Amino acid sequence: MTPLTSEFASRFAAIALGHVTREYPNHILHGLEGPEDAKTPSELHPVFYGSYDWHSCVHGYWMLARLLRLHPDMPEAPAIRDLFSTMLVPDRIAGECAYFDRPMARGYERPYGWGWLLKLAAELHGHEDPSWGAALSPLTERIVQRFRDFLPLATYPVRVGTHYNTAFALRLAADYADTVGDDILFELLRATALRWYGTDTACPAWGEPSGDDFLSPALIEAECMHRLMPASEFARWFDAFLPDIAASKPRTLFAPAAVSDRSDGKIAHLDGLSLSRAWCWACLAGTLPVTDPRRPVMIEAAHGHLEAGIAHVAGDYMGEHWLASFAVLALTETE
Incomplete structure (x- = not known):
């Protein structure tokens, strides 16, 4: 995969600094x-x-935290530090907590925003200024409790390619649980993933892509299971779930989606689909031996999707307010 160069980091940071406080x-x-x-x-x-x-604001902050950690001397670093020291403070976070404490907010941002909030908390854990993560912690604790309360009640997964996809949220939340050593949460996420997806086989992916997908239901399910299953168990599950990868099947997973109108917020989701598929393909390829015939096919798919999506992270605000985060996910979270 293309590395996150200092040029990319600076470009993406400037984009996010231009919108995280744009009301x-x-x-x-x-x-x-x-x-x-x-x-x-x-x-x-x-x-x-x-x-x-x-x-989108939450994962904009995540991206800025990730870029600052990887490129602490980039030109935008002082502005990121100033932003975090102004915004990630106890009184402002208390206002966010108050919103989530409202009775009508029980399902607010479930599950996509929940997953991203925990992803942000994981990135701030051990960051250069511990006060940022400490300030966020009351909201983090509320979101962790949301997962603990909701997952036992969720009989079925949600398999769409948009914000309601449950595999993506489990995948992000697993990073938090692993980073902070919350074994109870991690085991809940694992048990839920196995309950929802553990018997899935021969995924046809015939419905992909839908017209406003930014996630591949098939690939994010596989990446979720990769994150939460022991390696040997995942290998068996993956072989059964997508058995024809070496033949580039299902073909719907290998071609980047066509984006007809980037000023339409829903259609612009499809650029995010290319970036999230690039992330998933690269991560999943990393689970295979270098001699596995599936590996080059998957790496080629990852590169093709990344190239298709990364060219369009800026331009129209309907994509610009979020796509760079998915580009950074693809560039920094692959094996």
Whole structure:
């Protein structure tokens, strides 16, 4: 895969710094219990009010934290530090916690935003300034409890290619549990993944891509199982789940999606699909021996998808407010 060069890091950081505190345009999925709940985005969310929507703002912060850790001397580093020292502070996080404490917020940002919040917490764990992660911790604890309360109730997974996909959330949450040593949470995530996906075989992927996918339901399920299963068990599961990879089948997983209108927020999701597929293909290829005939096929698919998506992380705000995060995921989270 293409490395995260200093040029890429600087470019992506500048993009995120331009939108994580940009309040408008804004898309709010907000339940009102009364007229007093009709507030502006920054009144509802003292930290994560930018980037068009809450979850995109959260993973914008994750990306900035990741870039700062990997490139601490890049030109944008002082601005990132100033942002975090201004925004990731106890009183602002208390406002975010208050939102999640509202009765109508029980399912708010479930599961996509939950997963990204824990991914941010994992990135801040052991970062250069421990006060950032410490300030976030009350919100982190609330999201961990959300997972603990919800997963035992979730009889079925959600297999779409958008925010409601449950495999993606488990995958991100697993990184947090592993990073901080929360064995109880990790085992809950593992048990849930096995309950939901453990008997899946011969995935046809015939419905991919849908018109607004930014995740591959097939590939993110496989990557979720890779993250949560012991290696030997995963190898057997993966062989049965996608048995024809060496022949580039299912063919729907190997061709980047065509994006007809990047000013349409839903259609622009398809650029994110290319980037998330690149991440999944590269991670999954890394589980195979170098002599495995599937490996070069998967690496080629990863490169093709990355090239298709990374060219479009900026331009129209419908993609620009989030796509760079997925590019950084693809560039920094592969084996």
